[in-house]
Each structure stands twice: as C-alpha cells, then as structure tokens.
Amino acid sequence: xxxxxxxxxxxxxxAKFELPVLDMDTxxxxxxxxxxxxxxxxxxxxxxxxQQFVDDLGALASPxxxxxxxxxxxxxxxxxxxxxxxxxxxxxxxxxxxxxxxxKLEDILIELEARRETLIKRVEETKYVVEQNEKMRQDWKTxxxxxxxxxxxxxxxxxxxxxxxxxxxxxxxxxxxxxIKDTERERALEDTALELSAExxxxxxxxxxxxxxxxxxxxxxxxxxxxxxxxxxxxxxKWYQNMTNVMQTISGMQVVKCEGSTMIVKxxxxxxxxxxxxxxxxxxxxxxxPSDIDISDVIEVAVEENDLSLLLMETRSRVHNFQKLIxxxxxxxxxxxxxxxxxxxxxxxxxMNTLYQVQASTxxxxxxxxxxLCSMSPSDPKLISVVNKELQCTTLQTLxxxxxxxxx
Numbered sequence: 001x002x003x004x005x006x007x008x009x010x011x012x013x014x015a016k017f018e019l020p021v022l023d024m025d026t027x028x029x030x031x032x033x034x035x036x037x038x039x040x041x042x043x044x045x046x047x048x049x050x051q052q053f054v055d056d057l058g059a060l061a062s063p064x065x066x067x068x069x070x071x072x073x074x075x076x077x078x079x080x081x082x083x084x085x086x087x088x089x090x091x092x093x094x095x096x097x098x099x100x101x102x103x104k105l106e107d108i109l110i111e112l113e114a115r116r117e118t119l120i121k122r123v124e125e126t127k128y129v130v131e132q133n134e135k136m137r138q139d140w141k142t143x144x145x146x147x148x149x150x151x152x153x154x155x156x157x158x159x160x161x162x163x164x165x166x167x168x169x170x171x172x173x174x175x176x177x178x179x180i181k182d183t184e185r186e187r188a189l190e191d192t193a194l195e196l197s198a199e200x201x202x203x204x205x206x207x208x209x210x211x212x213x214x215x216x217x218x219x220x221x222x223x224x225x226x227x228x229x230x231x232x233x234x235x236x237x238k239w240y241q242n243m244t245n246v247m248q249t250i251s252g253m254q255v256v257k258c259e260g261s262t263m264i265v266k267x268x269x270x271x272x273x274x275x276x277x278x279x280x281x282x283x284x285x286x287x288x289x290p291s292d293i294d295i296s297d298v299i300e301v302a303v304e305e306n307d308l309s310l311l312l313m314e315t316r317s318r319v320h321n322f323q324k325l326i327x328x329x330x331x332x333x334x335x336x337x338x339x340x341x342x343x344x345x346x347x348x349x350x351x352m353n354t355l356y357q358v359q360a361s362t363x364x365x366x367x368x369x370x371x372x373l374c375s376m377s378p379s380d381p382k383l384i385s386v387v388n389k390e391l392q393c394t395t396l397q398t399l400x401x402x403x404x405x406x407x408x
Contacts, residue, residue: 049080253312267316283308288315293322321364328396337400347396351403358399371399
C-alpha cells in the first residue's frame with residue numbers, strides 16, 4: 001500500500017511536466033535568426049578589419065612600410081577568411097549538435113509519456129487488484145462464517161466433534177491426486193477413442209471391399225444358386241423350429257438338450273435326464289429331478305421295451321396328477337383345514353379333532369382311481385371301511401366333504 005501511495009504521489013507531481021515541442025514555424029524562425037546572426041557577425045568582423053586597415057594606413061609614412069602593411073593586410077585578410085570559415089564550420093557543427101539534442105529530447109519526451117501512461121495503467125490495475133483482493137477477502141470471511149455455522153449445525157445434529165485445525169494439505173493433495181487420475185483417465189479415453197476411430201476406419205474399408213466383392217459376385221450364377229439354396233434351408237429351419245415350438249406347447253414337453261447319448265426333456269417343473277444309445281436307438285436309462293415323483297416302475301418298463309414315448313407320456317401324466325394333488329392340498333389349507341403332504345403320495349388331514357392318513361395313487365384325480373383312507377385317530381374301522389368301499393372319493397375335496405357329512 002505504501003508503494004502504491006508513493007507511485008500516485010510521483011504521478012501527481014510530474015503529471016503536468018511537459019517538454020516544449022517545436023513546431024514548423026518556430027524552426028523556420030530559428031533558421032532566419034541564425035542566418036541574420038551569421039550576416040551580422042560577418043559585417044562586424046569586416047568593419048573591424050576595415051577600421052584597423054584605415055588606422056594602420058594612417059600610421060604609415062614610407063612606401064616600404066606601406067608595402068609591408070599591404071602584405072601583412074593580405075595575410076591578415078586570408079587569416080580572417082580562414083578564421084571565418086572555421087567559425088562557420090563550428091557554428092554548423094553546433095547547430096547540428098543542437099538538432100540532434102532536440103531529437104534526443106523529443107525521444108526522451110515520448111519515452112517519458114509512454115512511461116507515464118504505463119504508470120497510470122499500472123496504478124489503475126493495482127487499484128483493481130486491491131479491490132478484488134478486498135472483495136475476495138470479504139467473500140472468504142463470509143464463507144468462513146457459513147462454514148462455522150454449518151460445522152456448529154453438524155456438531156449439534158449428529159453429535160460430532162469436528163477439529164478446528166483441519167489438515168487442508170492432505171485435502172489439497174487428495175484433490176490433486178484426483179485431478180491427476182481424472183486427467184490420466186481422460187487421456188486413456190482419448191487413446192481408446194483414437195483406437196476405436198482407427199478400427200471403425202478399417203471396418204469401413206473392409207465393408208467397402210466386401211461390398212465391391214459382393215457386387216462382383218452378384219452376377220455369378222453359381223453363387224446366386226447357392227444363395228437361393230441357403231435361403232431355402234434357412235426357411236426350412238425356421239419352419240421346423242416353429243413346428244417344434246408348437247409341438248412343445250401342445251405336448252407340454254420341451255427338449256432342453258440333445259447331445260451325443262444324452263437327452264434332457266423338461267416337463268413343467270421337472271427334468272428327465274435320458275441316456276440313449278444313438279447308434280442303436282436304444283433307451284438305456286432315465287432319471288427325474290426333483291425326485292418327489294416316483295417313476296421307477298415306468299423307467300423299468302420303458303427301458304425293457306425300449307419305449308421312449310411311453311416313458312415321456314406316463315411321466316407327463318404323473319406330473320400332472322401330482323401337481324393337481326398339491327393344488328388341492330393348497331386349496332384345503334386356504335379354507336382353514338390342516339392338510340399336509342407326506343412322502344410317497346401320503347396326505348395327512350386334520351378335521352374336527354380327528355387325524356386322517358390318506359394314500360393317493362399316481363393316477364390322482366382320475367375316475368378309476370380312488371383315495372385310500374389308511375388310518376385315523378381316534379380310530380373308527382367302520383368309517384374307514386365306508387370310505388374305502390362305498391364313498392369312492394377321487395379328490396381330497398370330495399373326501400373332506402364326505403367326511404364332514406358323515407360326522408354330522
């Protein structure tokens with residue numbers, strides 16, 4: 001601030017200082033004055049010489065003295081001319097030196113004016129910088145107050161203790177490292193973009209070559225015939241795939257895998273793993289998962305008779321019957337009847353404080369297959385006989401309804 005004040009003071013003291021500038025009229029007048037001075041000096045010297053000559057001529061008495069005087073006068077005249085020429089040269093040199101000095105003074109004046117303007121500009125810039133610094137200082141103070149308020153709110157809200165002397169060097173270092181990482185990532189992305197651009201260019205060239213090659217081959221009759229046959233095969237494959245999807249939808253079976261001697265068929269939520277001798281076309285073994293449905297007897301018969309269709313159709317039927325059994329159990333549970341599935345198609349029903357053990361067959365729900373009441377607690381042999389011989393219930397819902405009617 002002291003330097004700025006001193007600069008302003010120096011500027012005010014010398015702002016009004018100006019060097020005289022000579023215009024064209026002044027230069028012309030000076031030239032005329034110089035010529036008049038030269039003329040007057042010549043006349044003055046000439047009059048001095050004339051007067052001296054007259055004085056010396058009056059002092060002479062003999063012809064020898066006059067001749068000597070004439071000779072001396074001639075010599076003095078020549079010396080005077082030489083002296084006048086020397087003075088004229090000195091005057092010209094002095095005049096040229098004055099002109100050079102005048103030019104130097106003008107250059108100095110221009111340089112001083114430029115320095116003055118530069119100083120004024122720097123003073124203004126310094127004032128602006130000071131104002132901006134003061135403004136930034138006020139903004140920083142305001143920001144510090146806001147940060148203090150936020151810190152206080154955080155401490156009171158979350159019961160935190162934030163240290164007053166934060167390690168800003170570490171924060172700045174982390175920010176710098178983040179900036180460096182972002183820069184490196186940006187450069188890597190730029191390199192990747194350049195590589196991708198080059199690959200796209202190469203791909204475009206390759207596509208162009210392929211198009212040219214395709215245009216050349218478009219007129220080849222053998223190639224056209226091969227394309228037509230290939231299209232026919234594609235159409236046949238699509239038709240076969242569509243028909244396969246239709247048959248799978250109708251049959252409820254889906255061939256998941258068929259590779260070598262292994263064939264996997266999916267029926268609803270169950271998967272059948274088949275082992276087939278592809279060369280002989282013989283069914284060797286089968287396995288179902290999950291294994292909560294027993295199809296061992298069907299597998300044995302199908303392997304013995306080499307009847308794959310029997311295995312698949314019978315398995316599909318048993319899966320459907322088992323799912324219906326599970327659905328009926330879920331329906332009874334929703335109605336508030338305690339009903340649970342046990343292994344080997346055995347169902348346990350609790351009805352009016354009586355526990356029933358019911359055996360369902362693999363043909364559950366079919367008209368020719370009835371449910372078998374195996375036991376009940378407390379035991380009632382008469383009711384067991386009636387249910388198994390007379391009621392002939394095919395579904396759990398029917399059995400429950402008949403049991404309720406009988407107990408009433």
